[in-house]
Amino acid sequence: MNAPRPALRPLDDALAALLAQAQPLAGSETVATFDADGRVLAEDLVSALQVPPQDNSSMDGYAVRRGEIADEGVPLPVSQRIPAGAAPQPLQPGTIARIFTGAPVPEGADAIVMQEDTQALEDGRVRILRVPDAGQWIRRSGEDITRGSTVLARGERLGPAAQGLAASIGRERLQVARRPRVALFSTGDELVMPGQVAPEAMKPGAIYNSNRFFLRSLLLRLGCEVRDLGIVPDQREATLQALREASRDNDVILTSGGVSVGEEDHIKPAVQQLGSLDLWQIAMKPGKPFAYGTIAVQSSRRDAQDVGTPSPTLPRQAGEGFCHFIGLPGNPVSSFVTFLLLVRPFLLKLQGATQVTPVAVQLPAHFDWPRPDKRREFLRARRNAQGRLELFANQSSGVLTSTVWADGLIDVPAGTTIAKGDPVRFLPLAELLA
Structure with missing residues (x-):
């Protein structure tokens, strides 16, 4: 008799556990204020002057x-x-x-x-x-900024207005957290890169690798250095080799696909062989087959101490460091949503950001949702001219069109139905994609 599967982890619990492992990376760098958009401050900015300087x-x-x-x-x-x-x-x-x-x-x-x-x-x-x-x-002099005041605090993620504020107190350069080094690869024999095969020549069962494109862009938007390792075949040894290579000089390994329970899903056993799998399967829809773990690497890895404090649950030998591992589902919407809700806050915390989770707003529904699910759902929706939320017609985890059409996600608690006019919790994509 097969052992019963463990209960799915609630999303909030999974996020808390994930963030507990995201100790801010050691080290910082100095960049021109012109180039600081999206970076996280590693210092408090204290003004040496009044703004305006005189009445x-x-x-x-x-x-x-x-x-x-x-x-x-x-x-x-x-x-x-x-x-x-x-x-x-x-x-x-x-x-x-x-x-x-x-x-x-x-x-x-x-x-x-x-x-x-x-x-x-x-x-x-x-x-x-x-x-x-x-x-x-x-x-009046000092109406905006008084001499000696902190205008931007350490841990703040900089945007255009913050860059202008830093410049207004004379800061040409800023100390910011170093960029996380992230290795990215996809798994799946069915995946083909655009340009390799024309649409009319695609073999039955083959699909273009869309996840690789949006994941790379999302990582770059979060200030990461991305090492793209391409597509890894659905083979155990190839998966092990890709994980070993990715762990050598990176802080995080991010994969898509191969984290489910099928015979061709090799990521989970490979991570367990090389390290520890601490999170697997979240009670959310889309995105259940999400995984987090750590992979042990040799001490020859550059700046091993820079990646944070190892999980105490993972046994290690003296001289070894570790690399964070995050495995996303292969379905594109599942991969997209789990990145925004779990990977984004994780990467921001690695950079020392103080605000890592999005701010939700309450808006009225312009639809009925009579089918409650056992899992917490995230529906793709957008605001209409009346300020109400409309749903994309097809909420399947494979319909990437929904993520382009939508301007946010509706957070539906497990077991909840929605009637037209009900207030719902809405997460704007403008903030999640910033």
């Missing part, structure tokens, strides 16, 4: 002393002109100063009157048509 005008207009403008209609002479970047003189009593957006406010001025509220007179004076409020249209 400045937020409008084109005139710098004035409010005490000299008791009533509307007062005409005053213009004593100086202050463009952005100029160093103004103190404002002379009884005068106003022509000033432009971003220009420093002269000493003595306590308000800006925008030019629409003024009238230029033929004698060169300017009539003030509206009495200004105190501090009107003045941006």
Whole structure:
């Protein structure tokens, strides 16, 4: 009698266990701020200056002393002109100063009157048509950033706005976490690369390897160095050799296919032979045959200590290091979804990122889902013009079209039905693919 299969691991438990193994990689590098998009900060950015550095005008207009403008209609002479970047003189009593957006406010001025509220007179004076409020249209020094404040914290993943913020305090270069080194390969004798065989010449049962393309792009978007090892045949020894080679100089091995229970699925026994398989089969749909483990490697591997702290459950001999292994399902939607929900946070944590999981939003369903599943489901959906969620018609794990059509995933708890109008938990792809 066959031994009963272990219960499927709940997704949240699997993610927690996975993240517990993702100790941040040792080491960092310095990059130009121009090139830091998508990288994770390895330092706190502390400002050495105020931003803005001095009070400045937020409008084109005139710098004035409010005490000299008791009533509307007062005409005053213009004593100086202050463009952005100029160093103004103190404002002379009884005068106003022509000033432009971003220009420093002269000493003595306590308000800006925008030019629409003024009238230029033929004698060169300017009539003030509206009495200004105190501090009107003045941006104060340090309003954005104060000297000594931390503007970006270690562990923050940088985007275009953060790059601009770093530049605003004068940072030309930034210290960032080093890139994870990831070896990528697919398994399956049925796989063919585009360009190798024309569509009309494909043999029965052959399919083009789509997973390799989107997985490589997703890894690059997450700042990884990718070593693509191609397609590995469905053979035990070939699988072992590919895993040995991939473990030598990489932090993570990522595979797609071969992690199920078929006779041609060699990944699971190969990983167990070379190391330890700590997670296998998740209670989620699509994506059940997800696997995580570690593979022991010889100490000659470069910077073995840089990959983190080994799992205490995996016996090791002195001088050995390890490489993380993650096996994704072969079905393309399953591979895509498990990467976003499990691999993405794992790789971000390896880089020391503090925010690794997506923020869900609540939106109303524009469909009925009367068939509850025993597993937690992730449905491909998109928002319509009314802000409600519509489902892609075919939710099969092999229909990659659904991932292009959709703009997010609906997170459906196990055993749950949905009626039109019900609020559902929605994970936008814009965040998951950033």
